[in-house]
Amino acid sequence: MLIAKLSQEWHFPPIDILLLEEPEFHIHPTMQRKLLDRLADYGVQLIATTHSPTVLNWFVRNSGRVFRTEFEEVEKRTAVNEAHDLAELRYLLGSIGASPADVLLADRVLLVEGPNDIPVFQAFLEKAPSLKGQNIPVLSLGGTTAAGRNFDASLWTNLHPKIWAVLDSERRGPNKTAARSQSTVKASLEVAGISCHLTELRATENYLTPRALKVVYRKAPAAIEPFGDPNLATQGVKQFDKRRNGEVARAMEWNEVGNTDLGIYLEKFLRS
Known part of the structure; x- marks a missing residue:
């Protein structure tokens, strides 16, 4: 030390x-x-x-x-x-x-899509009112590999009895359905008894607020399109790097997350 x-x-x-x-x-x-x-x-x-x-x-x-x-x-x-x-x-x-x-020695476990989502949800959970000292590992499902035929969701339930999941929906509009690959993973998880939420917006990046983005990148648009390209460089965030999503999430306040479907789901998860 x-x-x-x-x-x-x-x-x-x-x-x-x-x-x-x-x-x-x-x-x-x-x-x-x-x-x-x-x-x-x-x-x-x-x-x-x-x-x-x-x-x-x-x-x-x-x-x-x-x-x-x-x-x-x-x-x-x-x-x-x-x-x-x-x-x-x-x-x-x-x-x-x-x-x-x-x-794990955990109170419960949250699965997310890829490694860049881990620090984002760690930051969100740390801000959640219902965390109350719980030990919540956030683990990656491995991205698109979870949609493959060899994916066995039951392995996760063997690891811990209280596991929930959050995945990007890849929706392209407010009335659009989730991408087929995401729906496939959700179905596999739910068959194994794992609650899975597909985001109402297109991806995790679409929940990042302009205020928090400016803390990390200084320049950001006035609003992020809810179903726009998750590569926020195309939306005006210069030098955007998804590996820095965790930094942006840490700059967000809970009230910027809590009223979204993600915040509601995370609170439900913490109280389950």
């Missing part, structure tokens, strides 16, 4: 990356999470080796990448493989003697 703190005070040489070996040793799970939260607040990149479900859960919830090392007996070498999806993550957990319940 001292090194991470000094990284903010010492501008030369800068300290950008902090390597942690088994940060869970001799620390209660609650303190493990608090330690990682504090270190992340210092702005350093964290890379950790761990056998702790709590530490692994923290990285997953904060959009970190998870890798599994394994010694290959035949080739006499150590292989490093990324855990891309739920099935691989479950396999990884089993290999360190943990169960999915040990990992």
Whole structure:
């Protein structure tokens, strides 16, 4: 923690990356999470080796990448493989003697479409009146891959009993139906018992307000078209980058979200 703190005070040489070996040793799970939260607040990149479900859960919830090392007996070498999806993550957990319940330790789970949506909904949930200290991991469904034939929504219900989902509808107008791919994913989730909401507007980007956009980009149009192109550069937001959507969401107030269908759904989710 001292090194991470000094990284903010010492501008030369800068300290950008902090390597942690088994940060869970001799620390209660609650303190493990608090330690990682504090270190992340210092702005350093964290890379950790761990056998702790709590530490692994923290990285997953904060959009970190998870890798599994394994010694290959035949080739006499150590292989490093990324855990891309739920099935691989479950396999990884089993290999360190943990169960999915040990990992999430969550009150409920929210699924969103892609990785760029994770910080947006994390920001919205943090502002929601009904959050009240709940631990809510926001996880990605993997984008368009969820609409494929091999998508098995029941894997999610095996992970946690209280899972809801929010997806972009890709509607092109107020009276238009959602895109077929989005409706397919919604149907798959609901068959598995997962409540799924398709946005009334076209995409998550269409909920970002001009006021908040100006905080991040300085220049933004007076209004965002509710069914316009989610690439907001076409709507006048210069240098728009969807990877910065989380920053925009953090600049929004709850009253800018709460009266929308997203805000109503999130409050219902938190009170379920």
